[in-house]
Amino acid sequence: MIRPEFVLRKLQLIADDLERLMRFRDETLESLTADDLKLAAVERILERIVMRAIDVNEHLIRDYH
Structure with a gap:
């Protein structure tokens, strides 16, 4: 069963x-790669976005099957 609150929460976190x-x-x-902290922050934010998108997709796929 799709849990709308789960999907909406993940989408809000992505936003x-x-x-x-x-x-x-x-x-x-160049400025990002020259600053390890900035680069790490951007990489981590992107990682969180991707992982949350995967969470939503897995949730929807689980319900589909």
Whole structure:
């Protein structure tokens, strides 16, 4: 059974992380790769977005089967 609250919560967390990524929108690739902390932050935010998207998809697929 699809749990809308689960899906909505994950989507909200993804939206929050996308907002966090906006802090880095003016950074060049060179400036990100030159700063280990900035690069690690961007990588981690992207990782969280991907993992949450996987969570939503697995949840929906589970219900489909």
